[in-house]
């Protein structure tokens with residue numbers, strides 16, 4: 001069987017939440033790119049984020065991917081059309097699948113969206129939820145990303161920050177809001193902490209699961225099997241890919257490669273923690289100085 005090759009892109013470790021959800025459902029060769037040296041994207045302009053995202057797209061396309069997943073809400077919100085235009089493969093973002101999931105679960109048709117500054121300013125979620133007939137109250141939570149990147153997942157400082165952000169959001173949002181949308185791929189990593197703080201009646205939704213579903217559907221509809229590629233070419237390519245046994249996943253038919261623009265060791269540490277299994281094979285890449 002020739003598996004699809006899926007590129008996954010985020011500014012850091014947050015996209016691992018999407019990678020994990022996809023890998024649970026979908027046999028594939030996964031190439032993950034985390035632009036850790038230039039994180040956070042959430043405080044940058046649309047032009048800068050688009051430039052970085054297109055650089056990452058070019059890099060992942062050079063790894064021969066069949067499909068690209070923008071596992072970053074900020075990049076999707078600010079630059080999706082530009083990435084799509086620049087890419088030579090189909091592109092899936094996280095905003096639309098996330099909004100579709102919220103529309104599925106909300107009874108009151110009203111949601112609170114927490115995200116980076118840039119995603120909130122773009123109103124990409126508000127607009128996507130409007131298209132599904134929902135209203136949205138958006139709240140920027142800029143401190144969450146550095147706290148997650150620091151690995152402070154269950155930490156008193158993170159808890160205190162979350163109490164302040166959610167308190168403010170709840171005060172300003174309409175009372176009937178019944179969904180809290182984690183509109184940043186870093187936030188699911190602190191979901192248990194947010195669950196403890198958010199009112200019990202609110203459902204928490206993130207876009208990892210729904211994006212995985214969207215990718216699965218897309219792959220089902222398209223043929224990524226490339227029967228024209230010779231077995232020898234496929235074998236050579238396979239030998240370059242490093243299989244990682246993420247125990248809870250059926251290991252066969254899934255391989256993972258990780259690329260980061262900053263510290264390999266830090267990424268290994270965080271990725272091992274977030275994926276729940278040892279992540280050893282991570283390569284450093286320098287996109288700034290590539291020809």
Ligand code: DGL
Pocket residue numbers: 010011012014015039040041042043071072073074075116119145183184185186
């Ligand atoms: N993971 C990014 C997102 O989903 C946020 C991280 C950043 O600001 O770079 O928005």
